[in-house]
Amino acid sequence: MSEEQKRLLESKLWGIANILRGKISADDYRDYILGFIFYKYLSERQYLYANNLLETETVKDYLNLTDPELLEAIKEESLQALGYFLKPEELFASITAKGNASTETDSNYILEDLKAVLNHIEQSTMGTDSEEDFNDLFSDIDLSSNKIGRTVKARNEVVVQILNHLDSIDFRLEDIESDVLGDAYEFLIGKFAAGAGKTAGEFYTPQQVSKILAKVVTTGKDKLKSVYDPTCGSGSLLLRVAKEAEVSEYFGQEMTRTTYNLARMNMILHGIHYRRFNIAHEDTLMHPQHLDYKFEAVVANPPFSAHWKGDEHSLFHADERFSQYGRLAPKTKADFAFMQHMLYQLADNGIMASVFPHGVLFRGAAEGQIRQYMIKEMNVLDAVIGLPANIFYGTSIPTCIVVLKKCREQDDNVVFIDASGEGNYIKVGNQNELREEDVDKIVQTYRERKTIDKYSYVASLAEIAENDYNLNIPRYVDTFEEEAPVDLDTTAAEIQQLDAALKSNDAVLKAFCEELGIKAPF
Structure with missing residues (x-):
């Protein structure tokens, strides 16, 4: 599929959202549209897979298949290969056709049928390896909610309208690369994030920031055994890493149920087999689900200065993630708790790159002690990258990327990059945005570890110690412009x-x- 065709697909999908403006709130129709796109994808994938199995049979079109033995055989094969199963009458095309069958003898009421189908997709995986990946996957699609209509008839009309618009779009799964539809899906997630205000940060990291993180953690590698995101949101960061290197396994954890569902859908829509990803639904700091693993790449955009309850659960004494530092991150600022968690899960040959508020660079007390321990005793700090303000949806504060490595090639210095100044980004609407050349400059400067006047500085560990382990970027990168005499x-x-x-x-x-x-x- 050409870039032009890809953009056309994105435009058509976003057009459906625009049609629903004024009928349903943006936060609500996001869940329905993304959920129904995923249902259509699963249906078309099932249809194509079943038709391939029917090539040598008398009935070659799965929609027309009624033989119970053949249906059972296709079910067994589908559960192994796809991780789920849909009967012919449960396919997206079948349900949409019923939604258009309003005659004197046939009703176009499909809400109960659709609800049963979505439940059956989840139930079909029970007792199989893919059960966890499909469990409650459609729980955010409430077909009885007043949010999509005050009456049953009104709700049915809205759902039929969405399905009809989606039915007019050919996903062309047999012709396109798996990433094309997945990328269009992420395009929609990004568009929804742009209008979601403060909640946007819960599920989406701007594409250019994701690109920096992905390029940093894949430095020197074209293959990764594993990548991990402890606050994975919609999974966009994990999938972005796969554009820079071949990834064998994906791991993530997400606390918000709706976003957790979105992440699993996003993985599957990008053609990631259910056996190759492990996304967990829990609070990462309090109930980590992957502590037995060490990861070759760790990326994250944790919630900024979130509250946590580490001190209330004696984690300092019992948890190896935190106990060696002598202090716990403040309960009103979990930034360092996330950083410590990610460092603990990082493999010896891995790289961690995560977004944080600037406070992690200079705040004192417990955070200052933890920061000093990481630098002085562990020597894991590899780089600090300052980003422009107002670059994230939902907040205008300036942010930075902290890069950690357990086994550093250049273990006597730290690279500081200040990409926050004018000329290092452009303004798009109300947001600041990094261009391709801005991303490339950041990544190249990090990889080459070079000092550039008013942009970057390679600081020795002795210099950092002289600054009492304060990492505030202006202490190292002088951006002062002298006035003309x-x-x-x-x-x-x-x-x-x-x-x-x-x-x-x-x-x-x-x-x-x-x-x-x-x-x-x-």
Whole structure:
């Protein structure tokens, strides 16, 4: 599929959202549209897979298949290969057709049928390896909710309208690469995030920031055994890493149920087999689900300065993630708790890159002690990258990327990059946005570890110690612009000229006043 066709697909999908504006709130129709796109994808994938199995049979179109033995055989094969199963009458095309069958004898009421189908997709996986990946996957699609209509008829009309618009879009799964539809899906997630206000950060990281993180953690590698995101949102960061290197396994954890569902859908829509991803639904700091693993790449955009309850659960004494540092991150600022967690799960040959608020660079007390321990005792800090303000949806605060490595090749210095100044980004609407050349400059500077005037500085560990382990970027990257020297003789001559002009104007004004017979104002 060409780039033009891909953009057309994105435009068509976003067009459905625009049709529903005014009928359903943005947060609500996001869940329905993304959920129904996923249902259509699962249906078309099932249809194509079943038709391939039917090539040597009398009935070659799965929609027309009624033989129970063949259906059972296709079910067994589908559960192994796809991780789920849909009967012919449960396919997206079948349900949509019923939604258009309004006659005197046939009703177009499909809400109960659709609810049963979505439940059956989840139930079909029970007792199989894919059960966890499909469990409650459609729980956010409430077909009885007043949010999509006050009456049953109104709700049915909205759902039929969505399905009809989706039915007019050919996903062309047999012709396109798996990433094309997945990328269009992420395009929609990004568009929804742009209008979601403060909640956007819960499920989406701007594409260019994701690109920086992905390029940093894949430095020097074209293959990764595993990638991990402890606050994975919609999974976009995990999938972005796969565009930079071949990834064998994906791991993530997400606390918000709706976003957890979105992440699993996003994985499957990108063609990631259910055996290759493990997304968990829990609070990462309090109930980590992957502590037995070490990961070759760790990326994250944790919630900024979130509250947590580490001190209430004696984690300091019992949890190896935190106990060696001597202090716990404050309960009102979990930034360092997330950083410690990610470092604990990082493999010896891995790289961690995560977004944080600037406070992690200079705040004192417990955070200062943890920061000093990481630098002085563990020597894991590899780079600090300052980003422009107002680059994330839902917050305008300036942010930074902290890069950690357990086994650093350059273990006697740290790279500081200040990409926050004018000329390092553009303004798009109300947001600041990094361009491709801005991303490339950041990544190249990190990889080459070079000092660039007013942009980057390679600081020795001794310099950082002299600054009491304060990592505030202006301490290392001098962006001060000197003003041009003032020529006093020229300035004096200009003042004299202004004074002469002023006296001339006064004389003219005085003459006018005398002519008019009034007193001059001076």
